[in-house]
Amino acid sequence: MIYYRVAFCVEQATVENIEHIQSHGSQAITQQAVWKWRSTLLTSPHALFTLLRAYSYIPKDNIRVFFASSETEMDDMLARQNAGQISSSVSADQFLAGKRINTIDVKRLEFELSMEADHDEPYTFTLPMSIAERMAWTALLQKRQRGELES
Template sequence: MWGYTLRGKDTMIYYRVAFCVEQAPVESTEHINSHCQALTQQMVWKWRSTLLTSPHALFTLLRAYNYIPKENVRVFFASSETEMEDMLVRQNAGQISSSVTADQFMSGKRINTMDVKRLEFELNTDKDHDEPYKFTLPLSISERMAWIALLRKRQQGELES
């Protein structure tokens, strides 16, 4: 078929379409290469669909909007309506989001449920996932012996870090 993964084990992926409503100047252009003058405009996106749950409905909607330039239409992917709103905010701020242009979607760009969930998890601000891990040895002797064996293999160069 199209190669889109709709459902993971207990995850459904939702789709939503946004249109570019204006192009605003980027405030800070220090990170933009001077040869890429076209990138100094930030596109502003607004929703033009409700949440969709099937690729078929999405393809039908995109065909109805085929008169609009494909670079002015984006398809967003998320596992919930809340995450979908976060992705639109991120896209409008010029940050990474789980979206592709309509052209990329129509040409068969593959979207994987696990990739969407991974991105949502990494962007989640509820907890700081960058805190250092504090290792403590397990309480059982057999688990401790397994850790010691792994440590020995690591020290002997049999395992990469």
């Protein structure tokens, strides 16, 4: 099941871009939106559309629709959005134009962002067992060596 929740942009915070400072030696200041919840957890797209219609007087770029599989994940996505990181949200304009995030994409993003997985484990490549898969890997390797694929 997918849950929906609406957040409003309540202010623009000034943020220093540390990466820009380190690479260019100069300070880069950017504006980043700060989002706060303006709805409870919703379980149906119909309820979400009704809520967005009620907020029709607010500029659509000041409204974001968040998607998650639980209330805990929803709060994590809001925190990520406020930190300028990837989240499972779209602007109200994008949502009303038909952009949706399906259940599989939401769960995949939550899994990839979770701390449960051990991302520090080294990966050891082994060739596949079937000849067809081995030939496909060999063809990719040859394209890579010829410079036809980027690393």
